[in-house]
Amino acid sequence: MSAENNSLNIEAGPPPPPPPQDHIKNTSPSKWPLLLLCCLFVAIGIVGGPLLVRFYYLNGGTRKWLISFLQTAAFPILIPPISLLITLHASNPNNLSSSSLLLEPKLILSSACMGMLYGFINFLYSQGLSYLPASTSTLLSKHSVSFWIRANGDRPAGVSTGNYWLGFFLTLLSACLTGVMWPTVELSYRKATRALTQATLLQYQLNVSVFATLFCLVGMAVSRDFQAMGREANEFAHGKVVYCTILVAIAVVFQTSILGSLGLVFFAGSLFSCIYISVLVPITEVASFVAYHESFNGEKGMSLALSLWAFASYCYGQYKS
Secondary structure: OOHHHHOOOOOOOOOOOOOOOOOHHHOOHHHHHHHHHHHHHHHHHHHHHHHHHHHHHHOOOOOHHHHHHHOOOOHHHHHHHHHHHHHHHHHOOOOOOHHHHOOOHHHHHHHHHHHHHHHHHHHHHHHHHOOOOHHHHHHHHHHOOOOOOOHHHHOOOOOOHHHHHHHHHHHHHHHHHHHHHHHHHHHHHHOOOOOOOHHHHHHHHHHHHHHHHHHHHHHHHHOOHHHHHHHHHHHOOOHHHHHHHHHHHHHHHHHHHHHHHHHHHHHHOHHHHHHHHHHHHHHHHHHHHHHHOOOOOHHHHHHHHHHHHHHHHHHHHHHHO
């Protein structure tokens, strides 16, 4: 691939050159603060998200479509920064028309399709996490590793063997679909006609979140989650206030995570995004062990070692190249 294919212009102007290869070293030094911020956002979601959802399930929560809905329902927090970026752009007389900051039709269509897919992925993930320990769910959903787990030693109390394996395969399916989604998002970035900016990146995420939320709202309506929420809040082990706080926290943490994920794909590529997420899995496992005293058996240890080895290999490859 020629050097022309190794840069991605993210400022408004003429159509950009072909986007970068999947190497973090192609990221402009001026974009490193944004890249590090995206890494922080992803870390908050990968570590905090499963712990919050598991807390909900362990203390009386049962609504899977509600949890799926919450994973993208905080999209309104994206509107102020989008508006600010467009306003700042418009106030500079040297910039092109503000219309250059708006999503082009092909990206609108792509974000709508990715949103529907993401809503379905969230439902599979929420269903799986209701039957699995947070550490097991994280290993499956972030690694797509189908290691053999001994159900008697890893299965949570009160979960049948059948439900345990149902959660196992649903989580694995969500991981496979996620593995398709992020490269497709990156391909959409590459196919963009106009230059990509931070504003268009946020708009893309906003559209993904809106369509995923609408998808899950239909599921909530069919499963009558709205009618059940009041009763569930009353019966929640730690009371209504904690119940509402957990729901809000889940929404904010997962929205932060998807913002960081899309940013990582934009600035560094889907390969780096996957490698970075693998580094966070050990932290989630330790946090799950501390918070919920989940088991840490040999199979999880092997998967942990493989993830660390993959990250070390990636870093070495980047260093040598």
